[in-house]
Amino acid sequence: MSGSGWLRGARLVVSGANGAAKSDDAGDIAKSFPAVHGVSYRPEIDGLRTIAVGSVILYHAGVPFVPGGYAGVDIFFVISGYLISSIILGDLAQSRFRFLNFYERRIRRIFPALFTVLAASTVGAWFIYSPGQLDEYGKSLVATVAFAANIFFRMRTGYFNADSENSILIHMWSLAVEEQFYVFFPIVLIALHRFRVIGRNPALVAIAVVSLAWCLYQEAVDPVANFFSTPARAWELVAGALVAVNRASWLRLTAVRRDVAVAGRVAELAGAALMLGTIFMATISTRWPGIATIPVVAGTALVILCANSTSILGRALSLKPMVTIGLISYSAYLWHQPLFAIARATSTQALSGWAIGAIIALTFVLAWLSWRFVETPFRSRQKIGRLLIFGFGITVSGCAAAVGLALHFAQGVPSRFDKQTLAMAASIQTSPYREKCNNGEGLTYLSPEKACHFFGSRVTWAVLGDSHGIDLGYAIAERLKGSGQGLVQLTFNGCQGGLTFDSTMRQCSAWTRDAVSWLEQQRGITHVLLAYRHSSHLFGDQMHTYPMVPDAHPPGFELNEKADVAREKYWSDFVTVVQRMRNAGKTVYILQPIPELPMPIERYIFGRNHAAVQPGTSMAYYRARQAWVLARLAELAKRPGVVMIDPVPAVCEATRCLAIQNGMPLYSDDNHLSLPTARKVLRIAEAQGKLP
Structure with missing residues (x-):
C-alpha cells in the first residue's frame, strides 16, 4: 500500500x-x-x-x-x-x-x-x-x-x-x-x-x-x-x-x-x-x-x-x-x-x-x-x-x-450524460437536515439536549439509531406537522448502539448511553423509533462479497472476542434499549432491515440503463442476508408495546427488490432509502394500522 x-x-x-x-x-x-x-x-x-x-x-x-x-x-x-x-x-x-x-x-x-x-x-x-x-x-x-x-x-x-x-x-x-x-x-x-x-x-x-x-x-x-x-x-x-x-x-x-x-x-x-x-x-x-x-x-x-x-x-x-x-x-x-x-x-x-x-x-x-x-x-x-x-x-x-x-x-x-439520466439522478431526495442533525465520528458529539427537533413544539416522537433513521425520522416529523407534534432526531452515522461495549468509532458508545438515558427522562416523548443497520454492524458490508452473503467478524466492536460472542453482546444491548424504552412508558417502533443493493444507486442511474424498473437484489438474498436479525426481531415483536415497521413492501415485489421503480430511484446510495421511499414506508405502515 x-x-x-x-x-x-x-x-x-x-x-x-x-x-x-x-x-x-x-x-x-x-x-x-x-x-x-x-x-x-x-x-x-x-x-x-x-x-x-x-x-x-x-x-x-x-x-x-x-x-x-x-x-x-x-x-x-x-x-x-x-x-x-x-x-x-x-x-x-x-x-x-x-x-x-x-x-x-x-x-x-x-x-x-x-x-x-x-x-x-x-x-x-x-x-x-x-x-x-x-x-x-x-x-x-x-x-x-x-x-x-x-x-x-x-x-x-x-x-x-x-x-x-x-x-x-x-x-x-x-x-x-x-x-x-x-x-x-x-x-x-x-x-x-x-x-x-x-x-x-x-x-x-x-x-x-x-x-x-x-x-x-x-x-x-x-x-x-x-x-x-x-x-x-x-x-x-x-x-x-x-x-x-x-x-x-x-x-x-x-x-x-x-x-x-x-x-x-x-x-x-x-x-x-x-x-x-x-x-x-x-x-x-x-x-x-x-x-x-x-x-x-x-x-x-x-x-x-x-x-x-x-x-x-x-x-x-x-x-x-x-x-x-x-x-x-x-x-x-x-x-x-x-x-x-x-x-x-x-x-x-x-x-x-x-x-x-x-x-x-x-x-x-x-x-x-x-x-x-x-x-x-x-x-x-x-x-x-x-x-x-x-x-x-x-x-x-x-x-x-x-x-x-x-x-x-x-x-x-x-454534461457527459443525457437529460434523462441527469433528471433521474436529480430526483433522489434525502432529509434536508441529514448533515446538520446527524452525528458523525469526532471529538465531540451533538448532545441529546441540543439535538434537532422537527417541527412542532410538543415533541412526542424520537428516532434513535444510526443513519438508517434519518430519512424515516424526517418523514414521521412531516406526518406529525399538522397536529403540532414534533420529533427529535437522535442519530449517529455508523454507530452500533452499544451500552456495555465500546465501539471503535470515536464517541459512538458514549453518545448512545447519553441518548438512551436522556430519552428515559423525557416523559413527553411517548413514541420511539429504533433504526439500525444491524446486519452490517454484525456481519460486515454486503458490497465486499455480493452475491455471497457476508460473514465477517463484527467490524466495529469487540474485536478481540469471538464473532458469535460479539454478536450476542450487540443484540443483548439492543434488547436492553428496547426494554428501557418500554419501562419508561414508551411505545417502541423497530425498523426492520432495509434491503441492500449490490452497488450504489448512482451506478444504476449512470450505467446508461434507462429502464424504468431496475432490479436491485432478490428476495432470496435479502432473507439470507437478514436471517440472523429477522429471527431475533421476530422474538422482540411478541413483546407488548413493540411494533415492527417493515420497509420491504415499499421496495420489493414477490421475488425481487428494486433499485429503481417507475423511473424513480428508491435509494440514495446502496443501503439508505430515499426520502420519498421513506414516506412510502410510513404510508404502508399506516395502512396496516401500525402507526397512531
Whole structure:
C-alpha cells in the first residue's frame, strides 16, 4: 500500500555483465559510504519488496488467505526508512548532501510512473464515474498531487470501509505519508550529523518511541485517523533508519563472532516469521496501526539487518523471480488499485476468481511497461538533466492539479450524460437536515439536549439509531406537522448502539448511553423509533462479497472476542434499549432491515440503463442476508408495546427488490432509502394500522 515505500531503494537499475541487477544509486551509496556502513546493492531487498507488494495486491483482490495483506505497507515503510536514510547518511559522510539533490532523486523516482498512472486513472474515471463521483475524484487528484491524500481520505472514509475499495486513488495515502515524513527527516539527520549533542541511536530511538506512543494512544481513541496519520506511522520509517545506522556495526560483529552470526541467522528467520504471521493472521478487524503492527515492523527490520546473500533467507529472497517482481513493485503498487476500482465500478457482483487473476496479470504487465519505458529513462541523469526534471515535475504537478480542480468546479461534468439520466439522478431526495442533525465520528458529539427537533413544539416522537433513521425520522416529523407534534432526531452515522461495549468509532458508545438515558427522562416523548443497520454492524458490508452473503467478524466492536460472542453482546444491548424504552412508558417502533443493493444507486442511474424498473437484489438474498436479525426481531415483536415497521413492501415485489421503480430511484446510495421511499414506508405502515 505504500506508494513509494520501496521507491526502488532510490535505485537506477542497469544490467551488469553477468546479467545481475545492479543499482546506480546503490553504487553511489557504496562509493560514498563504503567504510562506515558498507552499503551496496542488496537483491534480497527487492525480494522483500515482492512479499510486500504481493500481500497488498492480494489483499485488495479480496483473496481470503491473506487477510492481513495490508501490512505490506508497513514493510515498505521500513524498507524506505532504511534505504533513504542510507542515502542521506552516505551523502553526509562525504559532506555532499544537498536538498536539491535529494528532492531531484525523489522526483525522478516518484513522478514519472505516478503521473502516468494518474493520467490513465483520470481517463477511466471520466468514463465510469457519475458527476458526484468524478467531482470527488477531482478533489482526490488534487490531494494526491499535493501529497496530502492521507489527510483527504481521512476526512472522507476509513481505509477498511466498503466504499474505499472503489476509490481509484485511495492507495495514494501512503505516498503522502512518506513525502510528509521526508520533509522533516533529512533535517533531523543533518542536525544529528553536525551538532552531535546526542548520538544518532538515542535520538532516533526517542523519535520512534514518541511516534509509537502516539500511535498506541490514537489506536484507542481514533483508529481511523491513526491509520492515515504521518506522526503515527513515523516510527516505522525510523525503524528502517535505525537499521541503516547500525548495520555496518552488525556486519563487523558477525564477521568476528560466530555466535553472533548464528544468532543473526535465527533472527532473520524469526523476522520473516513475524512478517508472514502478521500478513496471514491480521484481519480487517485488527486495529491498525497499533500493537499488532509492532511484529511486522520488527520482523522487517530484522530481515533487513540480518539477511545477506549467503543466508538461507537472503538466497530465497534473491531468487530471480523475487528480484524481478521487486524491481517493478513501485509501478505494480500504483497500477493495481485503479484497475481493481474500475473493474468493481463496472460490475454488479464481486469479482470472480478469473477476473481477479486477469487484473493481477494486467497489473504486472503495466508495471513492467512503466518500469521499462517510464521509470528507467527518467532515472538517467545523462538523458534527462536536472533542470528538465524539475521542469517536468512542476509542469505535470500543475497540470494534474488543474485537471482535478476543473473536475471539481465543473461538478463532475454532468454534461457527459443525457437529460434523462441527469433528471433521474436529480430526483433522489434525502432529509434536508441529514448533515446538520446527524452525528458523525469526532471529538465531540451533538448532545441529546441540543439535538434537532422537527417541527412542532410538543415533541412526542424520537428516532434513535444510526443513519438508517434519518430519512424515516424526517418523514414521521412531516406526518406529525399538522397536529403540532414534533420529533427529535437522535442519530449517529455508523454507530452500533452499544451500552456495555465500546465501539471503535470515536464517541459512538458514549453518545448512545447519553441518548438512551436522556430519552428515559423525557416523559413527553411517548413514541420511539429504533433504526439500525444491524446486519452490517454484525456481519460486515454486503458490497465486499455480493452475491455471497457476508460473514465477517463484527467490524466495529469487540474485536478481540469471538464473532458469535460479539454478536450476542450487540443484540443483548439492543434488547436492553428496547426494554428501557418500554419501562419508561414508551411505545417502541423497530425498523426492520432495509434491503441492500449490490452497488450504489448512482451506478444504476449512470450505467446508461434507462429502464424504468431496475432490479436491485432478490428476495432470496435479502432473507439470507437478514436471517440472523429477522429471527431475533421476530422474538422482540411478541413483546407488548413493540411494533415492527417493515420497509420491504415499499421496495420489493414477490421475488425481487428494486433499485429503481417507475423511473424513480428508491435509494440514495446502496443501503439508505430515499426520502420519498421513506414516506412510502410510513404510508404502508399506516395502512396496516401500525402507526397512531
